[in-house]
Amino acid sequence: MARMVALALLLFCPSLATAGQTAGASERAHKAAQRQVIVFQAAVSSRTTYSGLHVEVVRLGEDTDVELTDDGSQPGDLAWDGVYTGQMVGDYSRYVNARLVGTKDDGTQDVLFAGMVRTDDRRLDTVGWQVMMTPRGWEALRVPVSYPGKALIVVSGLPLLVAYGWGALLLFYVFLLTKLRGTQP
Amino acid sequence: MTAAGRNGLTLAFFSAVLVAFTWPLVTDPIGMHLSRQFDMYSLQWLSAAAPTIDAHLSTTLTGWPEGEHLVRPDSFVLLGLAKLLSPIDPRLAPAVCTLAGPVVSAWAAERFSARCLGARWPWSLLAGLAYGFSGIAATAILEGHVYMLLDPWLPLLAWAMFKTTSAAGRTWHGVAAAATWSLALLTSAYIGIAATVLVLVFLTKGLRHRTIRLRPALGAALPAILVGVSYVALFTAGGSMARPKSTLALGSPLVVMSAGQATLASLASWSSPVDTQMHSMAPTLGFTALALALFAPFVLRGVPGWRVMLAVAGVGIALSLGPTINLYQHELQLPWLLWPLKEWPAASSFFHFPVRMAWLSSLGLGAVAALVASRLAQHRPLLALPLLACAVVDALIGTGAPLRTRIVPISAPSAYEIAPKDRAVLELLPIFQGNVADFELYMNNLSCSYQAIHQRPLLNECIGTTLGLGPRRMVGDWLAGSILTNGPVHGLTKRLANLGVGAVAVHPDLFTDQERAALLQGCATLFGPPAGSSRDGGEYVVIFTVPKGTDPPERWVSNYREIKEIWQ
Numbered sequence: 231m232a233r234m235v236a237l238a239l240l241l242f243c244p245s246l247a248t249a250g251q252t253a254g255a256s257e258r259a260h261k262a263a264q265r266q267v268i269v270f271q272a273a274v275s276s277r278t279t280y281s282g283l284h285v286e287v288v289r290l291g292e293d294t295d296v297e298l299t300d301d302g303s304q305p306g307d308l309a310w311d312g313v314y315t316g317q318m319v320g321d322y323s324r325y326v327n328a329r330l331v332g333t334k335d336d337g338t339q340d341v342l343f344a345g346m347v348r349t350d351d352r353r354l355d356t357v358g359w360q361v362m363m364t365p366r367g368w369e370a371l372r373v374p375v376s377y378p379g380k381a382l383i384v385v386s387g388l389p390l391l392v393a394y395g396w397g398a399l400l401l402f403y404v405f406l407l408t409k410l411r412g413t414q415p
Numbered sequence: 416m417t418a419a420g421r422n423g424l425t426l427a428f429f430s431a432v433l434v435a436f437t438w439p440l441v442t443d444p445i446g447m448h449l450s451r452q453f454d455m456y457s458l459q460w461l462s463a464a465a466p467t468i469d470a471h472l473s474t475t476l477t478g479w480p481e482g483e484h485l486v487r488p489d490s491f492v493l494l495g496l497a498k499l500l501s502p503i504d505p506r507l508a509p510a511v512c513t514l515a516g517p518v519v520s521a522w523a524a525e526r527f528s529a530r531c532l533g534a535r536w537p538w539s540l541l542a543g544l545a546y547g548f549s550g551i552a553a554t555a556i557l558e559g560h561v562y563m564l565l566d567p568w569l570p571l572l573a574w575a576m577f578k579t580t581s582a583a584g585r586t587w588h589g590v591a592a593a594a595t596w597s598l599a600l601l602t603s604a605y606i607g608i609a610a611t612v613l614v615l616v617f618l619t620k621g622l623r624h625r626t627i628r629l630r631p632a633l634g635a636a637l638p639a640i641l642v643g644v645s646y647v648a649l650f651t652a653g654g655s656m657a658r659p660k661s662t663l664a665l666g667s668p669l670v671v672m673s674a675g676q677a678t679l680a681s682l683a684s685w686s687s688p689v690d691t692q693m694h695s696m697a698p699t700l701g702f703t704a705l706a707l708a709l710f711a712p713f714v715l716r717g718v719p720g721w722r723v724m725l726a727v728a729g730v731g732i733a734l735s736l737g738p739t740i741n742l743y744q745h746e747l748q749l750p751w752l753l754w755p756l757k758e759w760p761a762a763s764s765f766f767h768f769p770v771r772m773a774w775l776s777s778l779g780l781g782a783v784a785a786l787v788a789s790r791l792a793q794h795r796p797l798l799a800l801p802l803l804a805c806a807v808v809d810a811l812i813g814t815g816a817p818l819r820t821r822i823v824p825i826s827a828p829s830a831y832e833i834a835p836k837d838r839a840v841l842e843l844l845p846i847f848q849g850n851v852a853d854f855e856l857y858m859n860n861l862s863c864s865y866q867a868i869h870q871r872p873l874l875n876e877c878i879g880t881t882l883g884l885g886p887r888r889m890v891g892d893w894l895a896g897s898i899l900t901n902g903p904v905h906g907l908t909k910r911l912a913n914l915g916v917g918a919v920a921v922h923p924d925l926f927t928d929q930e931r932a933a934l935l936q937g938c939a940t941l942f943g944p945p946a947g948s949s950r951d952g953g954e955y956v957v958i959f960t961v962p963k964g965t966d967p968p969e970r971w972v973s974n975y976r977e978i979k980e981i982w983q
């Protein structure tokens with residue numbers, strides 16, 4: 231049930247969900263130390279053969295490896311949902327140089343993404359990827375927040391549906407007001 | 416309730432909405448900004464540099480050693496505001512626009528709906544909410560073009576045109592129309608275009624009803640022509656009449672414009688990809704205003720004045736959709752009103768963001784909605800009261816403003832303090848190509864904004880979106896290219912010194928592992944060990960100081976021009 235609620239929250243509002251995902255221990259720790267939390271997420275298709283993912287990060291001149299896991303050990307992570315998560319906490323950094331690396335069962339590694347990523351927010355920033363097959367092979371494409379499977383498509387459309395629902399509700403409300411006014415002497 | 420009391424409550428109400436709309440900016444207006452894109456950084460630079468800009472609209476603080484001409488700044492109003500605020504702190508200007516702008520704009524729209532259309536308080540607040548706290552206002556914050564928020568000119572222009580094109584129009588109404596149109600133009604070229612469209616809609620109405628009289632028309636036309644011609648003259652004197660191709664301006668005019676047009680989805684709602692992939696373009700209309708306006712023909716039968724504002728809204732929506740109608744991004748591609756612009760690529764290269772015509776739709780829909788709500792509430796005010804709450808939901812959730820903004824510190828790496836104050840800093844940045852080309856613009860603008868704090872001259876050009884031009888790119892490519900391809904070349908240091916360059920700022924994290932090591936080693940060979948480095952202000956920056964050159968400062972510009980000729 232908790233998983234369903236969490237997933238619904240993820241689907242409904244990515245920003246709220248992102249905030250919610252780390253609103254636990256890491257957020258409290260951040261508040262205490264006034265440090266920036268950067269959350270890395272990568273949604274991996276079940277068709278891939280990657281047994282592990284990690285991000286090689288250059289942040290404020292320091293090289294760091296961030297292991298991404300999908301066992302629920304990270305704050306806010308849903309275990310075994312296909313979204314690998316990891317995070318790093320440190321001094322404020324406007325950007326990081328990041329390389330998402332996938333490790334196959336045979337130990338070979340693929341660089342799925344390499345490039346600059348903006349992390350402007352001084353409190354918390356989420357760096358999301360969707361690992362997918364492209365004509366060039368497996369690549370990780372940047373997304374605001376990573377979602378399991380094809381949920382990203384739903385996420386993109388859901389705010390629009392909610393907005394149209396809100397619009398329909400308002401039209402009905404104004405229609406009622408119009409009718410009530412019409413019956414006045 | 417007295418008029419003063421109503422106005423006080425109105426301002427208090429809009430101020431309360433503003434605090435939520437821009438949260439938490441009010442807690443630290445100088446120490447942070449809320450923008451997600453990169454345009455805010457050049458605004459920060461512009462406002463900080465405003466006191467140094469001379470009568471010829473140029474500054475020596477950037478574009479070193481020749482200086483940079485600013486005849487095409489984003490906003491003359493912002494420039495003027497920054498100059499006005501310079502005795503306190505010119506860097507306050509963007510924060511003033513963000514914190515005062517929506518309230519002033521909303522108040523102007525509220526007064527317009529009450530004075531001209533007859534909307535009654537508190538329903539007239541709907542007009543202010545729909546305009547000052549609209550989706551396009553949220554887009555302005557997220558993009559960083561916050562000077563557009565300080566736009567009471569469109570509602571005031573609507574009021575002036577309302578009077579000017581009526582049978583009771585007077586000359587001073589026309590002059591007021593010209594003044595507000597001019598201020599709109601000086602706020603932003605896009606707002607100026609929106610104001611021109613608004614004028615055309617009112618003129619059409621006036622001609623149709625034959626209510627336009629000569630004196631008010633002349634009172635409007637003559638000053639407006641004077642200002643308009645001066646503006647165009649300044650613009651044409653300021654450079655090429657076709658925007659040079661930049662990393663943001665690749666492809667045909669329609670392709671370029673598609674990045675800045677509204678879509679059917681973005682008029683209704685926002686989603687996270689809008690901020691990461693679509694430059695935060697979500698001019699959501701606000702369903703409360705839209706629903707009320709849709710019922711206007713039934714509720715306002717026989718009521719004069721509102722149709723012209725509904726027309727303004729309709730034209731605004733139609734124009735904001737740009738050259739093609741699209742569903743979410745590029746799905747439908749149905750040719751639309753601005754489609755013929757593809758025949759004029761030079762002119763349309765200056766019109767990349769038709770979405771900004773949505774200021775008109777916010778104004779028009781809000782004004783009509785306020786009048787409809789006033790009528791609906793005449794008999795059952797309590798039943799209509801939730802409309803105000805719904806409009807607040809539209810402003811805060813519908814636009815997503817408080818959920819989408821970021822808290823970005825306004826700070827600079829302390830390493831810059833090591834650089835000599837009397838000579839320039841060369842920012843050494845890599846060239847970003849392909850779909851990450853925007854990152855170079857971000858880094859260029861970010862390093863411009865640092866100048867507001869460290870006060871050293873820069874080789875960067877800080878206005879405009881054309882990359883690949885300017886001293887920073889030229890000298891930086893020359894230095895980095897020399898180091899990375901041939902290793903440090905003898906004489907490079909002397910050449911840099913004789914351009915008046917006092918320090919080279921390397922941003923190592925931006926480079927690949929191999930380039931990073933080679934650049935730092937190369938710079939150390941040329942300039943000696945780093946004079947210092949810092950990891951504060953959000954970046955790792957290494958500063959190498961360049962020894963003073965042999966040429967006097969008078970030679971720096973000619974030295975630069977010699978190199979420029981060789982390069983070109």
